[in-house]
Amino acid sequence: MFATRAQPVASALSAGVQTRNMATLREIQLRLNSIKNIGKITKSMKMIASTKVSKAQRAMETARTFGASSAAIYKNSNATPLESEDNLFVVSSSDRGLCGGIHSSVAKATRKIIAQSEVKNAGIVVLGDKAKNQMSRSNRGDIKLSFNQIGKSIPTFAEASAAVDTIKASGVKFDNATIVYNKFTSAIAYEAVPITSYSLDALKGSEGFAAYEADEGVLEDYNDFLFANNIYWALVEGHASEMSAKRNAMENATKNAGEMVDRLTMTYNRTRQAAITSELVDIITGASAL
Amino acid sequence: MLINKKLVLTSIVRTYATEAAATGLRLTFAVPHQTIYKDTSVAQVNIAAVSGDMGILASHVPSIEQLRPGVVEVIENAITKKYFVSGGFATMNPDSSLNINAIEAFPVEEFSAEAVRHNLAEAQRLANSGATEEEKIAAKIEVEVLESLQAAINAK
Numbered sequence: 029m030f031a032t033r034a035q036p037v038a039s040a041l042s043a044g045v046q047t048r049n050m051a052t053l054r055e056i057q058l059r060l061n062s063i064k065n066i067g068k069i070t071k072s073m074k075m076i077a078s079t080k081v082s083k084a085q086r087a088m089e090t091a092r093t094f095g096a097s098s099a100a101i102y103k104n105s106n107a108t109p110l111e112s113e114d115n116l117f118v119v120s121s122s123d124r125g126l127c128g129g130i131h132s133s134v135a136k137a138t139r140k141i142i143a144q145s146e147v148k149n150a151g152i153v154v155l156g157d158k159a160k161n162q163m164s165r166s167n168r169g170d171i172k173l174s175f176n177q178i179g180k181s182i183p184t185f186a187e188a189s190a191a192v193d194t195i196k197a198s199g200v201k202f203d204n205a206t207i208v209y210n211k212f213t214s215a216i217a218y219e220a221v222p223i224t225s226y227s228l229d230a231l232k233g234s235e236g237f238a239a240y241e242a243d244e245g246v247l248e249d250y251n252d253f254l255f256a257n258n259i260y261w262a263l264v265e266g267h268a269s270e271m272s273a274k275r276n277a278m279e280n281a282t283k284n285a286g287e288m289v290d291r292l293t294m295t296y297n298r299t300r301q302a303a304i305t306s307e308l309v310d311i312i313t314g315a316s317a318l
Numbered sequence: 319m320l321i322n323k324k325l326v327l328t329s330i331v332r333t334y335a336t337e338a339a340a341t342g343l344r345l346t347f348a349v350p351h352q353t354i355y356k357d358t359s360v361a362q363v364n365i366a367a368v369s370g371d372m373g374i375l376a377s378h379v380p381s382i383e384q385l386r387p388g389v390v391e392v393i394e395n396a397i398t399k400k401y402f403v404s405g406g407f408a409t410m411n412p413d414s415s416l417n418i419n420a421i422e423a424f425p426v427e428e429f430s431a432e433a434v435r436h437n438l439a440e441a442q443r444l445a446n447s448g449a450t451e452e453e454k455i456a457a458k459i460e461v462e463v464l465e466s467l468q469a470a471i472n473a474k
Contacts, residue, residue, distance in 0.1 A: 087351070089353070090348065090350070090351060090352055093346065093348045093353040094349065094350055094353070094419060097346040097348050097417040097418075097419055098407075098417065100346075100409070100411065100415070101382070101409050101411075101417075104411045104412060184350070185350035185351075185421060236412075239380045239412055240380045240381055240382050240409075241379055241380065241381035241382070243368070243369055243384075246368060246382070246383075246384040246407075247382070249384060250382055250407055253406075253407055253419070257419060
């Protein structure tokens with residue numbers, strides 16, 4: 029069905045390309061120049077991204093240790109999600125585009141997780157404008173809060189705690205929170221995965237938690253701290269994935285621009301030669317007619 | 319009672335097994351921008367918790383402690399390192415691993431006593447004559463942090 033519909037579009041396109049081959053020298057020259065400029069821009073964006081990658085990766089390593097160290101309590105206490113309808117989904121992305129499918133990857137993963145969890149009352153908090161656009165297409169009504177100005181540089185802990193403060197202050201109630209972020213697997217691969225945060229009740233109810241001695245008063249703060257740590261972890265690791273995805277996207281764009289420039293230069297030269305030949309033919313025919 | 323017995327027992331074991339680095343207390347000490355210890359075997363860690371100062375050895379009772387601004391002292395076999403932390407949480411796990419997550423932590427000797435004194439005077443001024451209530455409270459917290467920092471530097 030889809031293929032048959034796509035067919036006429038494709039043929040129309042190739043007809044367009046054919047007319048373009050007949051283009052005048054000037055038109056080709058203009059295209060050539062604009063593609064060269066785009067190539068320059070993508071190349072410098074690639075350079076910027078690759079300098080940022082190594083910094084972002086270092087930050088990610090420490091954030092991973094920090095996050096894993098704080099999340100160890102969940103593993104040690106065998107925390108399990110409460111049977112509850114109030115679930116919060118935090119989508120961790122950023123404001124910046126031009127980095128491949130990194131934002132749609134988290135958005136898609138979140139949609140899938142929400143569909144699988146079958147909760148009726150799914151609240152969504154979006155970090156970053158790019159994912160906000162994508163999530164509002166499918167889950168507009170569920171978005172409780174969204175944050176922007178994320179992803180200019182390496183996210184700080186202050187940003188993560190500000191986000192948690194705002195979530196808490198907004199009165200969004202939740203029993204389990206799932207933070208979806210892009211896990212950095214290698215320089216060329218990332219994968220959207222969830223980190224689960226629990227409410228204090230869920231943590232208290234878990235089987236291993238009774239072994240811990242703790243003052244009742246600090247537990248509320250402790251749980252907020254864990255939530256902030258998880259968000260910080262997700263933000264920083266997501267940032268590293270984004271930077272390396274951006275580098276790859278820009279590298280490909282530069283390569284494609286280079287190929288197009290080569291092809292167009294060839295066409296330009298051929299057209300130029302054809303024009304010269306036809307002019308020569310005109311002159312010679314004219315001369316021999318005399 | 320049982321806990322006491324366990325503690326005594328492990329401290330004896332530790333004197334026999336000081337060389338066995340794999341066992342004993344394993345410390346992970348991390349701040350958001352830096353990993354100070356990662357799953358490192360240490361002898362003892364002294365922390366300044368909200369509920370009081372405490373020393374942690376291997377097989378300590380599992381507990382969750384909120385840290386107040388103060389010194390975290392890490393005793394490796396022979397060397398002792400002191401870090402001043404601004405706050406955070408320490409979690410002692412049943413498997414003898416200790417996770418300390420702080421917001422900021424720096425070695426005590428890296429602080430400048432002069433700068434601390436200067437900032438403390440400034441914060442005290444603000445705490446008394448701040449423009450808004452919020453500013454006063456923030457300044458009071460600052461005074462509290464700086465006073466304990468000064469105490470830590472002087473105790474060195």
